[in-house]
Amino acid sequence: MSGYFKELFTGTKSLAVGMGVTIRAFFSPVVTMQYPYETPKIPERFRGHIELVADDEGKPKCVACGMCQRACPSGCITVKGKKREDGGKGKVVSFYRLDFTKCSLCGQCVESCKFDAITFSKEYNLASTRKEDFIYDLLKRLQEKNS
Amino acid sequence: MSVTVTDPNLETFVLNLGPQHPATHGVLRVKLVMDGEYIVSAEPVLGYIHRMQEKMGENRTYAQFLPNPPRLDYLSALSYNLGYVMAVERAAGIEVPERAEYIRVICTELNRVASHLLWHGAFILDLGGFTPLLYAFDDREQILDLLESVTGARLTYCYFRFGGVYNDVDDDFLAGAKAFVKRMRERLPMYHDLVTNNIILIKRLKDIGFISAEMCRKYGATGPVLRGSGVAYDVRKAEPYSVYSEFDFDIPSYPEGDSYARYRVRMDEIAESLRIIEQACDKIPDGPVRAKVPKTLKPPPGDYYHAVEAARGEFGVRIVSDGTTKAYRMKLRSPSYSNLSLFGEACEGMLLADALALMGSLDLVIPEIDR
Incomplete structure (x- = not known):
């Protein structure tokens, strides 16, 4: 019988102590961020989908060596190159398509690039009902960004 | 509370729990034979989210398989990343710089705390208490922000690489990790006030959902389930990998074997993980974070196995190499599969509501069970 009353007490x-925690939390500052009215600060290393990097003249650094295409586990990247127009050595990129529907953001393409020609973007507001919206022409994207 | 059903001629009916049920946390289906409110037998049905991860491991090069293991268990992804990377390192004989090992330990332990916090919230949610989830998510958010700042992702990290890590951490991260340890230590008593000592929780969990050490051995259950049955087995202590042997930490275990014991094991593990993070942040040496690794890995032919302690138990990777760039056989041993296997035996004769509490205390992650 004493056990019953002890447990009751x-x-x-324990319920009163728990209620105390709730009351303290009620009067403590709000931690919820009111997205989309406030937006979080995106850290420097955030991995969005990849994008091409431009050199000082605004042209893509990419030489279409195809290392990123080979490194990709899911075959997201299609890259094609053409001979340089000025007759110089090497190639320039003529086509760069990213199929973001398959990408898992492992970062092996960026890691494999010896020319620092691709980087992670900071895009995170990506939502669509159409699959085509996630197939990016990165070369066109870069040209639009520069113009 | 529980009764044992002995009469086979009882009037029973079959109840489908899942595959879409809030308490199964994913697409797990359990076929229950019920006698009123009591369970006569239970049979977990798997395969709803099977993705052939092992086969994928045999069709891709070692580096290309890197993003897959973290997607088995999205809640403690770094442990899975670590397990796979270390197995390949063992196969290819790669030495990892010491600073990289410390970074791995700090990140993995932070991830373990995040995983246990989410479990804590979701478990109480299963039992009908909503608010603890919000407290847990507040703390978990701090960890996610920290890990996002170094790994670039919030959930399915792909941060560890063969021979090291993707990139070095800065002092801000180490200071942030220390600040989190301090914050979490102050918050832990609050969790105990709010949840652990709550009489309703104790009444729901204590002496209910008994799992014996023998049952764990029979089904190969590991992790907090095994430690909640009184066996202080942890891969970090039993077969120390990485730099775990340099830290001073304990393995919490409770001999009761009920749902409450498993609850307390996980809460104690959070405190132990904080101890490891604190020591690692103090001891971390300077130096390179990545060893020189050949571009195409071709481990010598052989059979390799490496296990790590993930948040849910022992995660093991077995690689059979035939000397080519792809594995001949990639076996992933995931803890939740074994932990779920004992559910059928453990919940016989229990009330349905108590069985759901037992299932919650197993901390199941379904993609990891199905692989």
Whole structure:
């Protein structure tokens, strides 16, 4: 019988202590961020989908060596190159398509690039009902960004 | 509370729990034979989210399989990343710089705390208490922000690489990790006030959902389920990998074997993980974070196995190499699969509501069970 009353006492006390936590939380500052009215700060290393990097003249650094295409686990990247127009050595990129529907943002393309020609973007507001919206022409994207 | 059903001629009916049920946390289906409110037998049905991860491991090069293991268990992704990377390192004989090992330990332990916090919230949610989830998510958010700042992702990290990590951490991260340890230590008593000592929780969990050490051994259950049955087995202590042997930490275990014991094991593990993070932040040496690794890995032919302690138990990777760039066989041993296997035996004769509490205390992650 004494056990019953003891449990009644400790049980009621535990509920009161728990209620105390709730009351303290009620009067403490709000931690919820009111997205989309406030937006979070995106850290420097955030991995969005990849994009091409331009050199000082605004042209893509990419030489279409195809290392990123080979490194990609899911075959998201299609890259094609053409001979340089000025007759110089090497190639320039003529086509760069990213199929973001398959990408898992592992970063092996960026890691494999020896020319620092691709980087992670900071895009995170990506939502669409159409699959085509996630197939990016990165070369066109870069040209639009520069113009 | 529980009764044992002995009469086979009882009037029973079959109840489908899942595959879409809030308490199964994913697409798990359990076929229950019920006698009123009591469970006569239970049979988990798997395969709703099977993705052939092991086969994928045999069709891709070692580096190309890197993003897959973290997607098995999205809640403690870094442990899975670590397990796979270390297995390949063992196969290819790669030495990892010490600073990289410390970074791995700090990140993995932070991830373990995040995983346990989410479990804590979701478990109480299963039992009908909504608010603890919001407290847990507040703390978990701090960890996610920290990990996002170094790994670039919030959930399915792909941060560890063969021979090291993707990139070095800065002092801000180490200071942030220390600040989190301090914050979490102050918050832990609050969790105990709010949840652990709550009489309703104790009444729902204590002496209910008994799992014996023998049952764990029979089904190969590991992690907090095994430690909640009184066996202080943890891969970090039993077969220390990485730099775990340099830290001073305990393995919490409770001999009761009920749902409450498993609850307390996980809460104690959060405190132990904080101890490891604090020591690692103090001891972390300077130096390179990545060893020189050949571009195409061709481990010598052989059979390799490496296990790590993930948040849910022992995660093991077995690689059979035939000397080519792809594995001949990639076996992923995931803890939740074994932990779920004992559910059928453990919940016989229990009330349905108590069985759901038992299932919550197993901390199941379905993509990891199905692979």
